[in-house]
Amino acid sequence: AQKVTQAQTEISVVEKEDVTLDCVYETRDTTYYLFWYKQPPSGELVFLIRRNSFDEQNEISGRYSWNFQKSTSSFNFTITASQVVDSAVYFCALSEALRGGADGLTFGKGTHLIIQP
């Protein structure tokens, strides 16, 4: 069975600090997809990034970067120079390739990120 673990329940940092959100996953599938979503206080989930299991390149998008390491089954998310608007709950999620991943996503429990001014 697949599983996603986000061990950090809540993180609080002061604005402009860098912060890393951890994500560890378990799957028996050799092909899978990893995602990060942001949930602001309003409640909707905003898609941030997806990563294929066969693409281990790290990715940077502005102040956001993602470090994917298959050897440790981790897909960590770093925010550089954090801002108050980054305050939200962040979810890591996994989709297996079986049946095109149409079975839905397996989510971690989320990390509540608080950026203090």
Add this chain to the structure above:
Amino acid sequence: DGGITQSPKYLFRKEGQNVTLSCEQNLNHDAMYWYRQDPGQGLRLIYYSQIVNDFQKGDIAEGYSVSREKKESFPLTVTSAQKNPTAFYLCASRLTGVGGGNQPQHFGDGTRLSIL
């Protein structure tokens, strides 16, 4: 604008009552999903549908029912059998087909259901 519309935003259920949450999408996505979110928890899959007139149970389907009569619509009914329905419900949709597993799910704004 293309997107997913969930209604109502807030819903109250009386004991023994069935209630239906609406989810409509105009993204032309084949697959649709319902998730439940409890405080401090991640999202858990209730039901999903890959095509019209077909749907499958997710991890926590007991006490819920769905229908998929149209591609655009995937309503969720919370029945009286669901003893703890208070939660935040999110609907999502996704492209399928070649490389479908790589496609992100797009989410609606959610419905908050409470017991009176």
